[in-house]
Amino acid sequence: MLHHAFGRFYQTAFAETGLTYAKYVMLKALVEKGKMSLSELSARLGVEPNTVSPLAKKMAGVGVIERVRDPEDERRIVLCPTEYGLAILKAADQTVTQNFADLEISAEDRSQAIALMSRLRSAVEQASPKRLELPEAPSAEGRDPPD
Amino acid sequence: MLHHAFGRFYQTAFAETGLTYAKYVMLKALVEKGKMSLSELSARLGVEPNTVSPLAKKMAGVGVIERVRDPEDERRIVLCPTEYGLAILKAADQTVTQNFADLEISAEDRSQAIALMSRLRSAVEQASPKRLELPEAPSAEGRDPPD
């Protein structure tokens, strides 16, 4: 999976930081915007809040972000990069840029890939797939149970 | 994630079968080749055997494949689609074809996407990313532990 290949690629680069690819992306988005609520961040990244929630806790745990309830609205959790987080991200970005440069992927390929993926994604997300009608299932005669 | 968008797309189509996208792909590969050992299948799909192993068990559990030790070499597990599995796949493929047709993605886009992803993937997999040097970590003063 391309997905995991990228994960490994980044993982190698910043194993010691406690950051993973997903957390790196989160941190990057936070630094760009300064601070965001959990749901703002998840919307921006296009993942569900329940995915971001535990990651944000871990990131706060290692000190790259701060994580506090919004006094204006006690339902919200506000996420904000720390000094340390900024420093980490700066170093990480340098490494990533360097590593990508070594990668010999043209800028066109990169932007084409991104454009294509997002078109594919929105097409697939819009879709209302039809269900199939099931052929008759055989009995479980002597088979192991699923799981 | 495009990845998950596809997962949901297929999932909707064949929820009742106990198949998921990953299992559908496995079944499809198996039907194409007739039968394969676990490691042959995982190599073909480009995933690790330890990912395929539990999925194969579940698929055998619902009766879409057979899963037996190779008498020639007792280390090997041979996977082979059942009649039921063939029927399921046939129905699933029809639905998938239909759903894709509804999707309005041109054939060029599709093949371009595939080509691009595999180029990206092999570039990324070949790479030897450099590690970053870590800025000094702050103390854990009053923070929650990670996790």
Place this chain on the structure above:
DNA sequence: ATTCGAAACTTCGTATACGAAATATTCTAG
């Protein structure tokens, strides 16, 4: 033949992600 290494598979721990359901807080009708 016995040992030693390689190969195939499984198990274990971890990391993303999701949907569904639970909880807490704020807002809104009446």
Place this chain on the structure above:
DNA sequence: CTAGAATATTTCGTATACGAAGTTTCGAAT
């Protein structure tokens, strides 16, 4: 002002994936 809807986050269960470590089986070289 209070009941109930809406919003924000968390928790829970499930599904892929991976790497590392363990088990069993096979093959090879002494």
